[in-house]
Amino acid sequence: MARIVLSILLVLLVAIGMVGCAPSSSSSSVAVSSQVQPTPTPTPDPSVLKVGYSKANGFNPYLVNDSLVLQISGLVSEKLIEITPEMDIDYRVASSITSSGLSVTIQLRQGLSFADGVAITAQDVVASLNAARTSATYGAAFAHVTDVQPAGEQVVVTLSRPDSLFAYLCDIPILKEADIAAAQPTASGRYTYQSDNTLTPNPYSAFAEEHAPKTIELVDISNFDALVSGLSVGSIDLYATTKESITTSAYTSRSTSYNMNHLVFLGVNSSRSGFLAQPEVRSAISAALDRQVLCDRAYYGGALPARGAFHPLYPCVTGVQTLSTVSNIAACEQQMEQLGYTRSASDGYYRHANGYRPELRLLVYSDSALKRSAATLIKEQLSEAGFLVVLEETDDFAAGYTDKIANGDFDLYIGEVKLYNNMDISPFLENGAVRYGIVQSPELATAYNNFLADSSTAEAFESMFAQQLPWIPLCWRTGTLVVNKQVTGMIPSCSNIFYSMQSSLLDSAPQA
Numbered sequence: 477m478a479r480i481v482l483s484i485l486l487v488l489l490v491a492i493g494m495v496g497c498a499p500s501s502s503s504s505s506v507a508v509s510s511q512v513q514p515t516p517t518p519t520p521d522p523s524v525l526k527v528g529y530s531k532a533n534g535f536n537p538y539l540v541n542d543s544l545v546l547q548i549s550g551l552v553s554e555k556l557i558e559i560t561p562e563m564d565i566d567y568r569v570a571s572s573i574t575s576s577g578l579s580v581t582i583q584l585r586q587g588l589s590f591a592d593g594v595a596i597t598a599q600d601v602v603a604s605l606n607a608a609r610t611s612a613t614y615g616a617a618f619a620h621v622t623d624v625q626p627a628g629e630q631v632v633v634t635l636s637r638p639d640s641l642f643a644y645l646c647d648i649p650i651l652k653e654a655d656i657a658a659a660q661p662t663a664s665g666r667y668t669y670q671s672d673n674t675l676t677p678n679p680y681s682a683f684a685e686e687h688a689p690k691t692i693e694l695v696d697i698s699n700f701d702a703l704v705s706g707l708s709v710g711s712i713d714l715y716a717t718t719k720e721s722i723t724t725s726a727y728t729s730r731s732t733s734y735n736m737n738h739l740v741f742l743g744v745n746s747s748r749s750g751f752l753a754q755p756e757v758r759s760a761i762s763a764a765l766d767r768q769v770l771c772d773r774a775y776y777g778g779a780l781p782a783r784g785a786f787h788p789l790y791p792c793v794t795g796v797q798t799l800s801t802v803s804n805i806a807a808c809e810q811q812m813e814q815l816g817y818t819r820s821a822s823d824g825y826y827r828h829a830n831g832y833r834p835e836l837r838l839l840v841y842s843d844s845a846l847k848r849s850a851a852t853l854i855k856e857q858l859s860e861a862g863f864l865v866v867l868e869e870t871d872d873f874a875a876g877y878t879d880k881i882a883n884g885d886f887d888l889y890i891g892e893v894k895l896y897n898n899m900d901i902s903p904f905l906e907n908g909a910v911r912y913g914i915v916q917s918p919e920l921a922t923a924y925n926n927f928l929a930d931s932s933t934a935e936a937f938e939s940m941f942a943q944q945l946p947w948i949p950l951c952w953r954t955g956t957l958v959v960n961k962q963v964t965g966m967i968p969s970c971s972n973i974f975y976s977m978q979s980s981l982l983d984s985a986p987q988a
Contacts, residue, residue: 523690525963525977526713527551528697528706531672534659537649538604541612544697547716550972551675551692553649554664554683556582556601559897559971563735563789565643568683569596569650569664573643577929580633580642589680590652591668598626603653605633617645617896640931641792644897647971667692685978687965707958714959714966716973720846730961733778733954734968737787737897740779740850742948743881743889745913751834752887753915758945760811761888764861765854766803771951774850778956782949784938786899796935798942799949808861825864835864839889841877842869847890850950854890881912892953897970904947914946 529535530544535553537546557573558566567573571585588596605624608614623634635642655661660669666684667675675692677684695712697703703715707729718736742761746753767781780788784797800807809819817826820833827833836858840851848869855865868886870876880886893903893910901924903909906916923937957968967976 524693525689525691526693526695526711528703528712528715529694530698531694531696536651536655536657536659536661537613538607538611538651538656539659546613547973548694549649550665550974551667552663552665552669553651553661554588554596554666554681555649555971556646557643557971558975559644559647559969561734561967561969561975563787563970564791569601570643570646573646575638575640575642577638578635580635580639581627582631582633582646584629584631585682586629588664588682591663591678591680593680594652594662596650596664597653598629598631600653601631601650602626603656604648604650605631607651607656608648614645614648617898617900638925638929639898639900640928641790641898644899647897685976688977707960710960712960713963714957714973716955716957716968718953718955720844720953728961729958731956731958732966732968733956734970734973735780735787735789736953736955736970737895737899738892738953739782739787739895740775740847740890740892740950740953741782742854742950743886743891743910743913744945744947745884745887746915746946747913748884749834749887752836754815755944756811756815758948759943760808760861761858761863762799762945762948763804763807763811764858764863765948765950766801766857767799767951768801769857770850770853774853775846775951775953779951779953782951785901785941785949786934786938787895787952790899792931792934793938797938803857803861805861812862819862823864824862825859826862833864835866836887837866837868839868839870839877839880839886841873841890842871843873847892851890881910884913886913890950910947915944917944917946920944920946 527548528544529548530542533540533542533545535545535548537549555568556570557568560566567585569585569588570582572583574581574583582601584596584598584601590596602624605621609618609621609624620636620639621633622636625632633642650664651661663669663678666678666681666688668678670676673694673696675694677688677690695706697706697712700717703712706712707715718738744752744758746758751757771777771779771781781801782788783799783801784793786793786797788797812826816829819825820827825833838851838855840847842848851867851869855867858865870880881889881891891910895901895903904911904914905921920940923933923940926933927937955968955970957966957973959966965977966974969975
């Protein structure tokens with residue numbers, strides 16, 4: 477009897493299933509049918525990368541100082557050199573660059589061609605260097621270049637002063653001599669123009685990457701906000717920024733950082749305060765700072781601790797810089813005790829044997845959330861080490877911040893400067909943009925001039941800098957490349973956000 481009942485139930489279930497699958501003209505059946513048949517989501521083409529560019533400004537960074545033009549030139553124009561993500565030299569059109577006194581010899585790599593098959597010549601390199609010298613994009617960095625001449629398979633550059641790291645300035649695009657004034661010069665890079673808004677691999681490129689995208693789709697973008705919104709709606713796949721902070725969607729995008737030469741430093745007014753005029757005091761303040769904590773907490777990991785005057789990843793200073801990345805209270809106390817200062821039992825702050833208690837005003841531009849956070853941490857760190865610090869915040873960049881600095885109305889301030897890639901520290905020296913309050917040392921100037929002539933003297937310069945600390949380096953801010961979550965393998969550098977796309981593939985399905 478049980479088997480008969482079970483058989484009846486199975487028949488009923490099958491019948492119900494058949495009715496559900498049968499066509500029906502009822503409105504309810506139509507509604508159900510429309511709900512279970514969603515519109516298919518288009519599958520992204522795994523060989524196409526969508527990139528923002530400025531159609532009006534073109535592809536030539538010698539004509540216009542525009543970040544999008546500069547970025548796109550990294551795809552269509554090969555450079556003399558690229559700077560690697562680790563801040564080393566990657567020779568491209570140049571096979572070597574040698575500095576000797578006031579002369580720089582650029583040896584050219586042979587067998588390279590533009591996208592039309594025409595060979596790259598020394599005359600093209602000379603024209604590109606001269607265009608860089610007069611451009612708004614590169615001109616200031618090449619201010620010490622006085623002459624550029626072809627010499628067979630070489631180019632000889634004459635300088636007004638030695639520059640042992642001149643090679644780092646040579647991350648400039650190489651254009652045809654005849655195309656120097658063209659908004660869309662003949663391509664020499666990994667990609668060339670297929671149409672007004674499409675780039676495809678350059679068959680003549682010596683630096684093509686096997687697994688890079690087969691097509692670059694160019695999307696006309698008006699400004700940075702359009703870049704951000706373009707990524708969020710999927711019209712572009714990436715953008716790069718050097719801004720202090722960015723807002724991204726963890727669901728649709730991810731970000732990667734890349735090293736830059738943006739130095740965040742503690743300006744010291746040695747001319748205003750006899751206390752800060754003592755190098756031992758500046759050294760004690762530096763020892764009290766925890767630079768790693770500043771990078772991790774104030775800059776949310778978007779910075780690299782400073783170890784000296786130059787970027788710590790540059791090969792010439794590897795292993796020779798001595799500034800600590802973490803606080804060293806013992807070293808701080810030792811320096812202060814040698815100067816006659818001890819910490820008061822009542823408040824924990826340093827007092828001299830004569831009763832003098834130093835008080836330091838730390839100026840910060842409060843509209844910069846990261847610098848304001850850094851200032852708060854610095855005050856905490858110095859207070860814990862025995863220094864009385866008063867935080868002075870201002871949201872007035874002109875009158876409240878820059879004018880105060882220029883007029884010497886500060887003890888300490890948090891500043892930032894973008895150094896040229898050859899580690900030119902002229903902004904801190906006499907007549908430099910951030911010279912205010914800095915003690916100018918003839919001995920340190922001599923050590924720096926020795927370094928300009930010969931980078932192997934970097935250790936001697938860094939040693940003297942650490943003894944004097946006319947300014948106190950804090951960290952080197954990093955840039956950010958934000959990509960669609962479907963994009964993988966992009967490797968940016970400070971000279972080219974498209975430095976490598978060798979393993980860059982677009983996945984066929986979005987990632988969670």
